[in-house]
Amino acid sequence: MKKLTQRIDKERLLLGIAAPLLAVVAALVVTALVILATGKNPGDAFSDMVTYGFASDSQVYILNKATTYYLAGVAVAIGFRMNLFNIGVDGQYRLAAFIAAVLGGALTAPGWIAIPLIILCAMATGALWAAIAGILKVTRGVSEVISTIMLNSIATAIIAYLLQPGKLGQLDQAGTLVSTKPLPASSYFFSFDTGPAGVLWGFVVVAVLVGIAYWFVLGRTRFGFDLRTVGQSESAASASGVSVKKMIATSMIISGAVAGLIGMPTLLNDSHQFSNDFPAGIGFTGIAIALLGRNNPIGIALGALLWGFLERTTNHLEFQGYDKEILGVIQGVIVLCVVIAYEVVRRYGLKRQQQKVGAELAAQAAAATKKQEVA
Numbered sequence: 001m002k003k004l005t006q007r008i009d010k011e012r013l014l015l016g017i018a019a020p021l022l023a024v025v026a027a028l029v030v031t032a033l034v035i036l037a038t039g040k041n042p043g044d045a046f047s048d049m050v051t052y053g054f055a056s057d058s059q060v061y062i063l064n065k066a067t068t069y070y071l072a073g074v075a076v077a078i079g080f081r082m083n084l085f086n087i088g089v090d091g092q093y094r095l096a097a098f099i100a101a102v103l104g105g106a107l108t109a110p111g112w113i114a115i116p117l118i119i120l121c122a123m124a125t126g127a128l129w130a131a132i133a134g135i136l137k138v139t140r141g142v143s144e145v146i147s148t149i150m151l152n153s154i155a156t157a158i159i160a161y162l163l164q165p166g167k168l169g170q171l172d173q174a175g176t177l178v179s180t181k182p183l184p185a186s187s188y189f190f191s192f193d194t195g196p197a198g199v200l201w202g203f204v205v206v207a208v209l210v211g212i213a214y215w216f217v218l219g220r221t222r223f224g225f226d227l228r229t230v231g232q233s234e235s236a237a238s239a240s241g242v243s244v245k246k247m248i249a250t251s252m253i254i255s256g257a258v259a260g261l262i263g264m265p266t267l268l269n270d271s272h273q274f275s276n277d278f279p280a281g282i283g284f285t286g287i288a289i290a291l292l293g294r295n296n297p298i299g300i301a302l303g304a305l306l307w308g309f310l311e312r313t314t315n316h317l318e319f320q321g322y323d324k325e326i327l328g329v330i331q332g333v334i335v336l337c338v339v340i341a342y343e344v345v346r347r348y349g350l351k352r353q354q355q356k357v358g359a360e361l362a363a364q365a366a367a368a369t370k371k372q373e374v375a
Contacts, residue, residue, distance in 0.1 A: 072286025090283025130256020
């Protein structure tokens with residue numbers, strides 16, 4: 001136990017704890033000021049959020065939302081670890097969900113065959129769509145930010161064109177909603193019935209497995225080491241024999257494959273079809289969650305849970321007479337506070353490290369001088 005304590009860098013541990021604590025405190029203060037500016041009592045708002053957020057039905061809702069948000073965060077984080085900004089996650093997951101929904105509606109196979117095919121189809125679609133940006137970057141030097149933004153628009157246009165009656169869409173009986181053909185009941189993903197609290201989506205298990213795979217591949221394999229090396233220094237990675245272009249293309253493909261999973265909880269556990277009201281913007285939420293979690297699988301999970309908690313509780317605040325825009329303000333404030341707090345702590349840690357190195361060098365120089373004087 002003593003050896004383990006000695007191995008732990010206490011100062012580094014304290015800095016790691018200080019960053020999220022500083023961010024949370026700053027976010028609470030700024031949010032309280034915003035609520036005060038609207039003429040409301042922030043204490044009552046926070047109390048109501050905690051009470052409502054920890055209700056059993058709210059917990060199920062938060063876990064379901066967090067499942068989708070977690071997959072989005074991991075998809076973005078894979079690009080971040082390579083120093084790539086995959087803004088196209090939103091287009092990748094929506095196109096993947098649409099194609100997978102079309103396939104699922106056409107399948108008549110048993111569920112144990114249909115469900116894996118739907119999931120693989122979504123992952124393949126997301127990977128192929130992301131691969132376009134990866135290929136453009138390594139062959140033509142096109143910024144992935146620009147290419148993925150344009151691909152988002154193209155994906156939206158493709159879905160809008162194909163999701164029409166007479167093409168791949170159909171009108172519901174009320175004539176108000178256009179959707180793909182519903183999935184047969186055999187293609188529904190399993191779920192957990194929690195009684196009065198609601199139904200917990202079974203895809204949360206897949207999200208956990210994705211998180212474990214992300215941790216293992218990036219932290220325990222040669223591929224993950226090469227990926228992180230390229231993200232930190234392309235020149236150093238190239239000098240060590242790593243193919244930078246291959247790693248860039250591969251990481252974009254993997255990011256797109258994970259992005260393809262984002263729409264699966266909604267498709268397989270909830271809506272069972274792709275329609276005009278299919279959730280949008282989750283890819284951009286994933287960017288915020290990846291930033292909150294610092295690209296760490298556990299950090300991303302906490303960020304996803306926090307995002308689900310805020311969405312659940314602030315929507316409830318609207319019914320209590322608070323302004324509905326508070327959710328956007330709180331989310332934005334939290335992201336800003338986290339980014340600023342981590343940067344402040346990082347700079348302080350770097351300064352402390354430089355001071356330690358300077359002190360050690362000075363001590364070594366003093367020892368060498370004393371030794372020479374004795375000699």
